[in-house]
Amino acid sequence: MSRPTAAERFAAKTTPGAIPSSPNAPATPCLLWPEGSLDRDGYGRFWTDGRVVPAHRWSYERTRGPIPTGLELDHLCTVRRCVADDHLEPVDHRTNVLRSTSPSAVNARRTTCTNGHDLTDPTNVHVSYPPSHPHGMRKCRACARTRERTRRAREHQLATVTTLPTHITPERTAA
Numbered sequence: 794m795s796r797p798t799a800a801e802r803f804a805a806k807t808t809p810g811a812i813p814s815s816p817n818a819p820a821t822p823c824l825l826w827p828e829g830s831l832d833r834d835g836y837g838r839f840w841t842d843g844r845v846v847p848a849h850r851w852s853y854e855r856t857r858g859p860i861p862t863g864l865e866l867d868h869l870c871t872v873r874r875c876v877a878d879d880h881l882e883p884v885d886h887r888t889n890v891l892r893s894t895s896p897s898a899v900n901a902r903r904t905t906c907t908n909g910h911d912l913t914d915p916t917n918v919h920v921s922y923p924p925s926h927p928h929g930m931r932k933c934r935a936c937a938r939t940r941e942r943t944r945r946a947r948e949h950q951l952a953t954v955t956t957l958p959t960h961i962t963p964e965r966t967a968a
Contacts, residue, residue: 799841800855803848803876806830806839813870813880817892823870824852824877835873852876853883865889906933 797805810823826837826848837848853866856878860866864883868875871894884892891898904913910933912918919937920929 799851802841803839803851803855806848807876810872810875813872813875815869815871818870819879821877821879823872823875823880825872826874826876828874831874837874837876849876849881853878853881867892900931906936908933908936908939910935 806827807824808827810825812820812822826839830838830848832838832847838845839848839851841851849866849868850860854860860883864885866881867884867889868880869882870877870880872880891901904911906912910917912931912933917934919932919934921932922929
């Protein structure tokens with residue numbers, strides 16, 4: 794009896810899943826990798842040619858050829874366990890991140906701030922680059938103006954209420 798080929802071992806490990814509801818995904822079911830063979834991020838691992846490789850990469854390269862340099866595979870179905878080659882698309886890192894559901898990606902796709910101001914208008918957006926956000930943070934200028942007005946009014950109110958003239962002491966005002 795001969796040893797199974799890598800393709801046979803790969804096919805034996807996969808199970809059909811549901812048809813993804815993601816708008817970018819093809820209308821074919823996911824091909825799921827077993828949960829016991831996942832890395833810590835939830836992607837499949839496949840042992841072949843004496844090394845462990847990401848299962849979705851092996852699937853794509855076997856059927857579609859090498860992944861172009863500088864690109865990574867995006868799961869159009871958003872299912873990390875999926876190894877269906879038609880659910881994978883080579884894209885640059887920025888595109889892959891922006892298509893995700895991470896908080897930074899969701900924020901980057903927003904076109905209005907929480908108060909409904911337009912974030913697509915460059916005159917209404919300020920981008921700052923603090924050390925914690927080296928790629929920049931968008932801030933709505935209209936909301937920043939409102940916050941600043943409120944802060945100044947509060948400071949002015951506190952300054953006028955708590956400041957007593959120097960010739961009036963608290964003992965004199967009680968009488």
